[in-house]
Amino acid sequence: MSDSDNTSDRDITRLDSVWEPTPPAVRRLSVRVRAGRAARFAWSLAGVAAFVGGPPTAAVLTYRWWSPYLPTAADLRALLNDSGPAPVSLVLAGAAVVLAALWLVLAAALLYVTAAEILAVTAGIRLPRPRLPGPLRTLAAGLAGTAAAGVGSNLALAAPPAVITHIDAIPEANPTARLGTARQQPATVAAAPRYRVAEGDWMWHIAGRTLGAADRYLEIADLNPQYADDPDFPDIITPGWTLTLPTEAHDRGSRTHAHGTYLAAIAPPPNMPAPAPRPERPDHADTPWTAPPPAAQDTPEPAQAAPEPDETDLFDLALPVTATLATSGLLAALLLNQLHRQRNRQLQHRRLHHRLTAAPQPQTETTVRAAARPADIERLDHALRALTHLLRDTPTERLPDIIAVWISPDALHLILTTPVGEPPSPFATDPADTRWLLDAEAVLPAVNGDEVALLPTLVTVASHPQGHHLLVDLERVGILAITGDPRQAADMLRYLAAELATSTWSDDTDIIVTGLTPADAEHLTALGGHRLRTVSAAQAHTLAQHRATTASADRLAARISHAHDAQPSPLVILATGPDTATAVGLTENALHDAEAIAAASRADTRFTLQVDADGTVNLDWLNTTGLYATGLPADQLANLARLFRSAQSRQPAASAPVDEPVPPATEEWANGTDAHGHLLPELTVVAPAEEPAGNTPPKPTPTPVPATRRLRVPDSDATLDADLADWHNPATTRLRIAILGPVDVQAAGPPPDERLRFHREIVVYLASRGRHGATGEQLDAALWPETIVSPRSRRVAMSRTRRWLAETPDGQPWLPPNNSIDRTYHLHDGYLLDWHLFRRLRTRAETTGPDGAADLRRALELVRGQPLAGADLTYSTRYRTPYAWLPDSAIQPHHLVSAIVDTVHQYVALCLDAGDLASARRAVDIAWQADRERAEDHPWLDAIRIAYRAGHQVEVRTLLDDLVQARDAEVPEDLTVATYREIITLMPEIVGAG
Numbered sequence: 001m002s003d004s005d006n007t008s009d010r011d012i013t014r015l016d017s018v019w020e021p022t023p024p025a026v027r028r029l030s031v032r033v034r035a036g037r038a039a040r041f042a043w044s045l046a047g048v049a050a051f052v053g054g055p056p057t058a059a060v061l062t063y064r065w066w067s068p069y070l071p072t073a074a075d076l077r078a079l080l081n082d083s084g085p086a087p088v089s090l091v092l093a094g095a096a097v098v099l100a101a102l103w104l105v106l107a108a109a110l111l112y113v114t115a116a117e118i119l120a121v122t123a124g125i126r127l128p129r130p131r132l133p134g135p136l137r138t139l140a141a142g143l144a145g146t147a148a149a150g151v152g153s154n155l156a157l158a159a160p161p162a163v164i165t166h167i168d169a170i171p172e173a174n175p176t177a178r179l180g181t182a183r184q185q186p187a188t189v190a191a192a193p194r195y196r197v198a199e200g201d202w203m204w205h206i207a208g209r210t211l212g213a214a215d216r217y218l219e220i221a222d223l224n225p226q227y228a229d230d231p232d233f234p235d236i237i238t239p240g241w242t243l244t245l246p247t248e249a250h251d252r253g254s255r256t257h258a259h260g261t262y263l264a265a266i267a268p269p270p271n272m273p274a275p276a277p278r279p280e281r282p283d284h285a286d287t288p289w290t291a292p293p294p295a296a297q298d299t300p301e302p303a304q305a306a307p308e309p310d311e312t313d314l315f316d317l318a319l320p321v322t323a324t325l326a327t328s329g330l331l332a333a334l335l336l337n338q339l340h341r342q343r344n345r346q347l348q349h350r351r352l353h354h355r356l357t358a359a360p361q362p363q364t365e366t367t368v369r370a371a372a373r374p375a376d377i378e379r380l381d382h383a384l385r386a387l388t389h390l391l392r393d394t395p396t397e398r399l400p401d402i403i404a405v406w407i408s409p410d411a412l413h414l415i416l417t418t419p420v421g422e423p424p425s426p427f428a429t430d431p432a433d434t435r436w437l438l439d440a441e442a443v444l445p446a447v448n449g450d451e452v453a454l455l456p457t458l459v460t461v462a463s464h465p466q467g468h469h470l471l472v473d474l475e476r477v478g479i480l481a482i483t484g485d486p487r488q489a490a491d492m493l494r495y496l497a498a499e500l501a502t503s504t505w506s507d508d509t510d511i512i513v514t515g516l517t518p519a520d521a522e523h524l525t526a527l528g529g530h531r532l533r534t535v536s537a538a539q540a541h542t543l544a545q546h547r548a549t550t551a552s553a554d555r556l557a558a559r560i561s562h563a564h565d566a567q568p569s570p571l572v573i574l575a576t577g578p579d580t581a582t583a584v585g586l587t588e589n590a591l592h593d594a595e596a597i598a599a600a601s602r603a604d605t606r607f608t609l610q611v612d613a614d615g616t617v618n619l620d621w622l623n624t625t626g627l628y629a630t631g632l633p634a635d636q637l638a639n640l641a642r643l644f645r646s647a648q649s650r651q652p653a654a655s656a657p658v659d660e661p662v663p664p665a666t667e668e669w670a671n672g673t674d675a676h677g678h679l680l681p682e683l684t685v686v687a688p689a690e691e692p693a694g695n696t697p698p699k700p701t702p703t704p705v706p707a708t709r710r711l712r713v714p715d716s717d718a719t720l721d722a723d724l725a726d727w728h729n730p731a732t733t734r735l736r737i738a739i740l741g742p743v744d745v746q747a748a749g750p751p752p753d754e755r756l757r758f759h760r761e762i763v764v765y766l767a768s769r770g771r772h773g774a775t776g777e778q779l780d781a782a783l784w785p786e787t788i789v790s791p792r793s794r795r796v797a798m799s800r801t802r803r804w805l806a807e808t809p810d811g812q813p814w815l816p817p818n819n820s821i822d823r824t825y826h827l828h829d830g831y832l833l834d835w836h837l838f839r840r841l842r843t844r845a846e847t848t849g850p851d852g853a854a855d856l857r858r859a860l861e862l863v864r865g866q867p868l869a870g871a872d873l874t875y876s877t878r879y880r881t882p883y884a885w886l887p888d889s890a891i892q893p894h895h896l897v898s899a900i901v902d903t904v905h906q907y908v909a910l911c912l913d914a915g916d917l918a919s920a921r922r923a924v925d926i927a928w929q930a931d932r933e934r935a936e937d938h939p940w941l942d943a944i945r946i947a948y949r950a951g952h953q954v955e956v957r958t959l960l961d962d963l964v965q966a967r968d969a970e971v972p973e974d975l976t977v978a979t980y981r982e983i984i985t986l987m988p989e990i991v992g993a994g
Contacts, residue, residue, distance in 0.1 A: 198260035329373035354659035362888035453505035462627035491631030501528025523641035676899035677839030741864025749806035773826030782885035
């Protein structure tokens with residue numbers, strides 16, 4: 001893209017109005033709309049005139065009728081001398097005076113409020129307004145809105161154009177000329193928030209929710225002329241409409257007739273205020289990746305204060321977090337995606353009755369989960385691949401020159417260096433054609449797995465805690481010099497390396513790192529796998545020179561036309577330190593003072609990024625300030641590397657095996673079993689023989705099992721059948737919690753009106769804790785990790801959950817208050833959890849041997865799909881990450897899947913012995929329902945074993961081929977050692993091993 005031959009066409013780096021919001025289209029209103037506004041204005045004006053002038057006019061016109069009843073001077077003297085009762089005329093006069101005074105006050109207030117409304121709409125002047133009765137408030141708002149409509153439109157049309165910001169063209173003769181030196185200062189334009197209408201919403205209540213004053217609803221109406229053709233607007237609004245709001249609007253919480261979706265501004269203002277200063281981080285490498293509590297912030301204005309938690313349901317919203325955590329959302333999601341893939345590879349090596357080895361620091365994974373924003377990376381990856389497909393028929397000269405991408409909660413912005421016309425649908429463009437916008441609700445076309453991402457070297461350089469991210473295309477930029485604070489610059493370089501190494505859109509990009517410490521290089525390699533290499537400066541220089549002579553002149557066109565297969569992979573060189581960068585050959589002239597260099601393979605321009613000691617970043621060539629620089633400190637990188645090393649694929653016979661025996665259960669009712677319901681091997685003892693008849697001496701009795709680990713006998717779980725019957729009884733009043741599939745909670749009380757998913761998580765968390773329960777602090781750390789929440793919010797959440805769960809059959813609450821000695825929240829005994837029932841059935845089945853097949857079948861019938869399916873996915877970037885506490889719990893989904901797979905294997909063995917192949921096939925289907933990605937090898941072997949027993953040789957070969965393909969192998973010998981050994985033992989003739 002940045003080839004010197006294309007400088008005249010591609011390096012005209014204008015960025016017109018990069019951060020200015022798209023102004024609403026100005027269109028002529030229809031005659032019907034103008035007539036409606038005129039009628040509403042006339043009605044409001046008549047109402048105000050009638051209220052203000054009506055009483056005096058009526059008094060003058062009716063003077064001849066009521067004047068005889070006026071009190072005389074004699075009446076007043078008699079009243080003063082107390083010579084008798086007050087005349088009726090004086091009583092009437094007093095009432096008249098009171099009414100007149102009330103009229104004067106209301107009339108003056110009405111005139112004042114009307115004037116204030118008009119000033120607010122036309123000139124933006126906000127005056128304090130007294131509260132009026134409803135009808136008078138409606139008259140004032142109607143008169144102000146309709147009177148100001150024409151004035152406001154005229155002002156909008158007469159306003160001067162916004163100041164255009166741009167990047168000066170880069171002269172070919174001086175490629176290192178400093179950018180942006182002649183840029184004009186942009187006008188500060190605030191982006192407009194929006195509101196998506198839901199069923200039952202009223203404009204009056206929407207104004208109250210977003211503006212704090214319901215009578216300002218006409219201001220919203222005037223900002224949305226696209227709906228003005230509807231004769232019922234704004235009195236009647238339609239669900240699905242998106243209303244533009246005044247710039248000062250903010251969300252005050254959902255309410256009865258305003259429970260739609262509040263959408264923050266699509267684009268940030270040019271100078272976004274920075275969040276609180278980033279807290280200091282410890283320098284030692286043994287500190288877990290946890291951020292300290294957020295710094296204290298100034299008390300907000302009353303108008304901006306959040307409502308009390310008992311007025312709105314804000315429990316599931318994303319709370320403010322520390323800057324370090326908030327700006328790692330994209331990297332955290334990419335790391336989780338990479339960790340998931342590695343664990344799937346580990347599951348291929350898992351042995352029966354084992355589970356994956358626990359992570360060394362579960363808190364590290366919890367923190368990563370709390371920060372992750374998977375919705376952002378999935379949307380960006382899909383958009384980049386879809387764009388490659390959508391531009392397939394576009395001429396080369398019409399291809400967009402994309403230099404950066406801006407992600408906001410409501411839209412994806414592709415920032416262009418020069419206008420190129422209309423983008424392909426569903427992308428839209430701004431008036432200056434310098435941004436292609438993809439709305440969050442737009443539907444992208446489906447893409448196949450062969451479609452490459454358009455911008456493989458796109459990487460995040462700055463973020464804002466409210467869910468905004470700025471990504472720069474290193475391939476287009478060429479050289480990105482990171483200057484400023486040395487520590488922050490080194491942190492950013494580590495972040496860039498980690499994100500590029502794990503990015504889903506980077507495909508086959510080569511990342512070369514040089515100049516880092518040996519420890520940092522080793523840790524990054526643990527994260528990056530095959531993509532990332534650490535080399536010397538001389539080696540990096542050789543690679544850069546070679547790639548510069550072999551790369552295509554226009555890689556963007558090559559990717560779109562699928563000609564990229566003949567091109568070398570994109571190369572990114574990350575170098576830290578001025579001496580290292582110079583040795584690599586990436587610097588020229590003034591770049592000697594840079595602390596770090598991030599460069600693509602063909603670098604012919606220079607862009608500078610300055611990061612200050614407080615973590616804020618400035619990119620003057622994109623005219624953006626007030627963002628936090630992305631960064632990955634060395635201690636956090638070390639903890640992440642330890643987590644990823646624990647998830648590396650290894651054979652079980654290695655010194656550090658991939659799996660471990662399932663530990664013993666911790667619940668009292670599960671003595672003698674492991675945490676998956678399997679009988680502990682050392683406790684499987686022979687029962688004592690019966691007393692022999694006659695004088696035959698008795699046989700020695702086996703060594704008794706300790707009381708805390710006594711082997712369960714078949715009738716020791718006397719309530720299992722009754723509990724199982726209650727589980728399947730829809731009329732039961734017992735609390736039922738299901739996690740062997742999508743999370744579901746069945747309770748006797750009315751469910752919460754909102755945030756049902758959040759309250760379900762509370763119930764599942766407490767159920768996972770058992771009788772230990774959780775203190776308030778533990779509950780806060782689980783539900784709102786790395787944040788500070790008020791105890792009141794927690795108490796309100798628990799109170800609503802308690803009302804939903806209702807009471808046990810004997811009248812006790814299922815969720816008692818935490819007023820016990822240990823001050824813990826816990827569920828009352830007697831609730832039903834399908835995972836507990838599953839383990840109890842499996843245990844009883846093992847104690848009865850071959851007769852336990854029925855219990856194994858009942859256990860598998862509890863499985864409804866993938867355990868906790870989708871529970872940990874966020875709604876969007878505005879909401880907290882649910883179930884972030886799973887890594888440190890006993891119900892991690894991959895552990896539950898392993899228990900289900902082991903049970904299926906046990907059941908299949910019994911079915912094969914009994915010749916029941918149909919039941920065995922159904923069991924394998926259940927295993928694959930739980931293991932949606934079919935990462936475990938055991939169900940594959942069971943399916944092959946069933947087909948082989950049935951004599952279906954074609955099915956056996958098909959299953960084996962599918963397994964080889966699923967493992968990305970070429971021949972069966974490439975499978976794991978244990979799996980291949982099972983196959984050749986079962987059917988040597990199939991794999992050709994006699």
